[in-house]
Amino acid sequence: IAVTPGETLRITDIDVAECRSLRGFVGGPVDGRVDSFAWNGSTWEYGAPHAGAGVYYDFADGDGLNVRLGDAGGVDAVQIRGGAKVQLYRDPTSYFQPGDGELVWDWHANAESSRAVFGERVMTDRFSFFNLKDGFISDLYFFRLGEEDVLPEATLLSAQAGIDLPEALAEAATQFGPEPGATHELAQTEMAVRIERSKGEWVHFVTEPMQEDTGLAAVGLRLDMPDAPTGLPLEIAVMDPFSAEHRVMNVEMTVEGPGVSHVVLDHLDQVVPEGGRVWVAIKTGGAVTLNTPQVELYEAPVAEVLAEAVEYRMWLVRTMFAALSEPRPWMSLRSRDVDLEEWAKDAYAGEKVVKLLEEVAFAKELAPDHPILRQYDEWLWQRAGLEPIEPRIEEAPGAPEWAVVLRQAWLEARDVPRWWLENRLVPTGEMGGRVNDDSCMYQNYAMFPLISDDAVAQQLLDATAALAAHAETHTLEHGLNRRSMDPLHAYEEGLNHLALMMWWRYGEPVYFERALTSARSMEALTVMTDQGHRHFKNQTLGAEDLRIDRELGVDGHAHPLMLHPLFEVLWYNRHPQVEEFLREWADGWLEHQEPGAYATSVDVATEEATQVYEDRPLYGGYGGQASAFASMIQYAGETKYARPFMDQFAEGRATFRVADHLPEFYQAGLLDDLDDETLQALEERDPYLAVLRRGDRGPLLEALRNDIAHLQRFKYMYTEAEQFTDRIFLSSVNNAAKAYCGAYTTRNKYSHGLSANWEGFGTEFAALVLDAADDRLKAAVYSFADQPMEGGLRVWRLEHGRYRVAVGPDADGDDALDAPVEAREMQLRRHSLVPLRLEPRQVTIVEIEQVETLEPIHDRPDLALSPLDTVVEGSAVRGVVHNIGRMPVASAVLALVSADGEVVASETLTDIPGIGEDLEPVRVEYELTGVPEDAAGWSVIIDQAETVDEICEANNAVRLGAEMAGSGSNRQAMGDGQEIQ
Numbered sequence: 001i002a003v004t005p006g007e008t009l010r011i012t013d014i015d016v017a018e019c020r021s022l023r024g025f026v027g028g029p030v031d032g033r034v035d036s037f038a039w040n041g042s043t044w045e046y047g048a049p050h051a052g053a054g055v056y057y058d059f060a061d062g063d064g065l066n067v068r069l070g071d072a073g074g075v076d077a078v079q080i081r082g083g084a085k086v087q088l089y090r091d092p093t094s095y096f097q098p099g100d101g102e103l104v105w106d107w108h109a110n111a112e113s114s115r116a117v118f119g120e121r122v123m124t125d126r127f128s129f130f131n132l133k134d135g136f137i138s139d140l141y142f143f144r145l146g147e148e149d150v151l152p153e154a155t156l157l158s159a160q161a162g163i164d165l166p167e168a169l170a171e172a173a174t175q176f177g178p179e180p181g182a183t184h185e186l187a188q189t190e191m192a193v194r195i196e197r198s199k200g201e202w203v204h205f206v207t208e209p210m211q212e213d214t215g216l217a218a219v220g221l222r223l224d225m226p227d228a229p230t231g232l233p234l235e236i237a238v239m240d241p242f243s244a245e246h247r248v249m250n251v252e253m254t255v256e257g258p259g260v261s262h263v264v265l266d267h268l269d270q271v272v273p274e275g276g277r278v279w280v281a282i283k284t285g286g287a288v289t290l291n292t293p294q295v296e297l298y299e300a301p302v303a304e305v306l307a308e309a310v311e312y313r314m315w316l317v318r319t320m321f322a323a324l325s326e327p328r329p330w331m332s333l334r335s336r337d338v339d340l341e342e343w344a345k346d347a348y349a350g351e352k353v354v355k356l357l358e359e360v361a362f363a364k365e366l367a368p369d370h371p372i373l374r375q376y377d378e379w380l381w382q383r384a385g386l387e388p389i390e391p392r393i394e395e396a397p398g399a400p401e402w403a404v405v406l407r408q409a410w411l412e413a414r415d416v417p418r419w420w421l422e423n424r425l426v427p428t429g430e431m432g433g434r435v436n437d438d439s440c441m442y443q444n445y446a447m448f449p450l451i452s453d454d455a456v457a458q459q460l461l462d463a464t465a466a467l468a469a470h471a472e473t474h475t476l477e478h479g480l481n482r483r484s485m486d487p488l489h490a491y492e493e494g495l496n497h498l499a500l501m502m503w504w505r506y507g508e509p510v511y512f513e514r515a516l517t518s519a520r521s522m523e524a525l526t527v528m529t530d531q532g533h534r535h536f537k538n539q540t541l542g543a544e545d546l547r548i549d550r551e552l553g554v555d556g557h558a559h560p561l562m563l564h565p566l567f568e569v570l571w572y573n574r575h576p577q578v579e580e581f582l583r584e585w586a587d588g589w590l591e592h593q594e595p596g597a598y599a600t601s602v603d604v605a606t607e608e609a610t611q612v613y614e615d616r617p618l619y620g621g622y623g624g625q626a627s628a629f630a631s632m633i634q635y636a637g638e639t640k641y642a643r644p645f646m647d648q649f650a651e652g653r654a655t656f657r658v659a660d661h662l663p664e665f666y667q668a669g670l671l672d673d674l675d676d677e678t679l680q681a682l683e684e685r686d687p688y689l690a691v692l693r694r695g696d697r698g699p700l701l702e703a704l705r706n707d708i709a710h711l712q713r714f715k716y717m718y719t720e721a722e723q724f725t726d727r728i729f730l731s732s733v734n735n736a737a738k739a740y741c742g743a744y745t746t747r748n749k750y751s752h753g754l755s756a757n758w759e760g761f762g763t764e765f766a767a768l769v770l771d772a773a774d775d776r777l778k779a780a781v782y783s784f785a786d787q788p789m790e791g792g793l794r795v796w797r798l799e800h801g802r803y804r805v806a807v808g809p810d811a812d813g814d815d816a817l818d819a820p821v822e823a824r825e826m827q828l829r830r831h832s833l834v835p836l837r838l839e840p841r842q843v844t845i846v847e848i849e850q851v852e853t854l855e856p857i858h859d860r861p862d863l864a865l866s867p868l869d870t871v872v873e874g875s876a877v878r879g880v881v882h883n884i885g886r887m888p889v890a891s892a893v894l895a896l897v898s899a900d901g902e903v904v905a906s907e908t909l910t911d912i913p914g915i916g917e918d919l920e921p922v923r924v925e926y927e928l929t930g931v932p933e934d935a936a937g938w939s940v941i942i943d944q945a946e947t948v949d950e951i952c953e954a955n956n957a958v959r960l961g962a963e964m965a966g967s968g969s970n971r972q973a974m975g976d977g978q979e980i981q
Contacts, residue, residue, distance in 0.1 A: 003256060056433065080137050172239070317376055654686070663742065
């Protein structure tokens with residue numbers, strides 16, 4: 001940017017409204033510093049590897065920094081620091097590639113600082129940087145030259161004799177180097193000072209402390225340089241008056257000859273706090289004389305600059321908070337009276353957190369009623385205690401209170417995944433945390449497709465299918481983490497996700513076989529000890545263990561999470577090899593769960609406990625240890641594994657993680673021997689227990705109101721604050737999930753105790769499971785719709801049998817059918833759908849009671865087809881028939897069926913084995929011909945006549961669509977209606 005002596009050049013810094021790495025917010029490129037915060041308190045700038053600031057996509061190699069400016073008035077110049085080799089596009093049509101965007105600059109060299117000065121103003125508010133080859137985008141500015149709107153009248157200050165840099169600014173001055181340069185105070189005087197500067201030396205000008213809060217709209221400089229050569233480099237930095245480590249504006253120019261250069265820097269409006277100083281620094285690219293340098297302060301009333309100043313401060317808060325959200329170090333702040341200086345000495349990234357707290361506090365001083373700043377402030381100090389707030393409950397005339405509050409609690413929580421799906425999702429299913437963090441986020445959303453198959457649930461199903469495909473090719477190998485690491489992060493490399501997919505896509509054979517592969521590989525990670533116990537060998541593990549014999553170390557902490565895929569296999573078909581493996585593990589750990597000595601880790605060689613809790617049973621693995629034992633109870637039918645839970649439950653106590661399983665224990669009859677006083681004490685740990693025990697909705701409604709209040713208080717923090725994806729702990733949906741489904745599953749609580757899920761009713765209903773067991777189910781359902789709705793209740797806990805199903809109204813609210821209702825008899829098993837019709841604005845009672853027990857379904861074969869391995873080419877369809885059950889099939893017919901039901905081609909398959917002791921998948925390849933060019937409505941079906949009794953019938957058909965992409969993005973809900981698209 002050329003400065004002509006004798007002329008005034010006004011340079012306006014254009015506000016950046018959004019800055020996103022692909023679709024994830026990163027504020028570091030526009031925070032005025034080249035050492036922006038990383039999650040661990042170190043430095044991260046755009047272009048550095050990994051998710052230092054909370055955003056990292058594998059998709060498109062994470063390339064694409066997308067900027068939206070605060071106005072479309074045009075840009076004359078762009079400046080970046082960080083040595084980036086990168087291309088700049090205007091108006092890109094995609095966030096991950098330029099599309100039809102226009103290339104406006106190409107930086108080939110990785111200079112420390114780079115500029116683009118356009119010959120003609122670029123009229124747009126959208127720019128993107130693509131094809132970053134080297135360097136970083138650390139400090140980014142968009143400038144407009146020659147603005148004509150009127151600035152306030154300037155106060156002219158002249159530089160005085162040199163002084164020591166004020167102590168309050170000394171630390172920030174280190175950004176200018178070990179010898180930051182001379183400092184001169186500014187004053188309203190005509191005293192002349194002559195400054196001789198060498199090439200590359202900084203000189204600093206600071207005002208006296210302000211007597212009161214002062215608005216500052218711009219800063220001007222009048223620099224008389226009689227010996228300036230043409231093309232003299234000149235850099236000017238206006239420092240943040242509150243956080244001097246940030247530069248409010250940093251501009252690089254050239255002075256075109258000797259004389260007085262007059263530059264006005266129209267920076268983002270600031271409020272200089274009482275006692276604060278205005279600090280301007282300049283550097284020249286050659287030896288030069290400064291005769292009586294002067295600085296102009298364009299002051300304005302605080303009220304006039306406040307809005308822009310607050311937005312500037314909000315950007316810094318948002319940037320720092322998003323990065324530090326991963327370790328959440330503020331969670332140890334338990335009093336606002338804490339000595340922060342002392343606290344920071346021991347706290348993780350303590351100095352950075354203190355800086356964030358100071359930023360929030362100052363911004364709140366400027367805007368005490370700002371709703372977003374209030375959320376940041378309360379979130380950071382949440383452990384110090386918050387004043388309770390009343391939730392805003394929606395009105396629904398005529399609807400029962402329980403239905404209104406329950407549905408709102410669900411929908412308030414549902415806003416969170418909806419926001420992330422709409423704003424952060426990319427085609428690989430990533431939300432900006434790669435597989436390891438994004439898979440954790442999806443675990444926290446586990447219940448949404450169970451509560452309803454609404455639009456958000458369908459988006460979740462599609463997104464998770466994409467992430468599953470991505471994990472399979474990028475982070476997993478033979479069902480294990482590809483890179484060796486600790487068990488917690490190994491689990492998060494995709495084992496958690498393939499287990500979730502097997503559950504959500506019940507009966508989908510490809511997902512089942514991925515979990516089966518994980519089960520087969522798990523033996524390499526473990527060892528049988530002399531005591532007959534199975535333990536994980538070491539705290540480092542991965543697919544590498546399939547090729548080496550890992551040395552023995554410590555088993556425990558997060559290792560139980562690694563068993564998640566195995567429990568899904570056990571739940572599905574009770575495979576004896578998988579069950580034996582899990583029993584060997586669980587029996588060993590049961591011996592280490594004794595009152596007063598509840599172990600969470602043991603030395604494998606000696607079986608000596610290395611970490612023990614006196615009064616916290618099954619505390620290992622962030623809930624994984626308790627989930628594993630609960631799964632053994634539910635899937636293997638072994639009540640001996642309930643003993644560590646009952647050690648507490650029998651005393652009316654339930655600590656963290658153990659308490660998560662109370663509804664399932666009650667429904668299984670495991671609490672039947674406890675007296676009323678003990679059960680009442682347990683109700684204080686789980687309000688839903690009062691509904692199951694006594695039909696009392698009061699405690700549940702209170703908890704749901706608190707959940708609503710929490711989300712209304714902090715909705716921004718769960719969404720637009722854009723924390724690391726694995727930090728969106730959505731516990732506020734758990735109470736609603738229990739009510740709708742009878743139990744809940746979430747991150748690190750992977751046992752399936754739920755009894756029901758709901759389909760076809762969208763968001764226009766509330767459901768409350770009133771009673772649940774292996775042989776019965778009762779629920780109340782309210783419809784908010786104005787018309788009848790057709791849908792269904794899918795059962796999960798009912799054992800295979802014949803059931804009496806009664807459905808009817810409950811007008812008086814006594815949780816009983818109002819009048820004799822004609823009941824029907826149905827044969828039900830896990831995943832069976834009970835069709836329901838909900839009348840408008842009415843409570844419907846569903847009562848299901850067992851009439852006769854039938855043989856267990858896990859002792860069956862299960863023929864299955866998948867859209868994930870079905871391909872149509874020309875008139876042929878090729879795919880695989882799977883058997884994901886343990887029993888063989890003597891004969892079954894595979895058919896190509898037209899849209900009107902005609903069998904066009906068929907093949908009889910014989911002697912299909914079941915899954916054997918080797919846990920190898922059973923796959924029979926096929927090819928059928930006769931597929932038309934438009935195959936809409938056509939299907940491939942195995943065992944269309946249903947001659948084979950199977951675990952699941954919903955996986956016997958694949959529909960062929962006109963747009964088969966082979967991506968595996970099918971839209972089935974919970975296992976039904978698979979379709980190739």
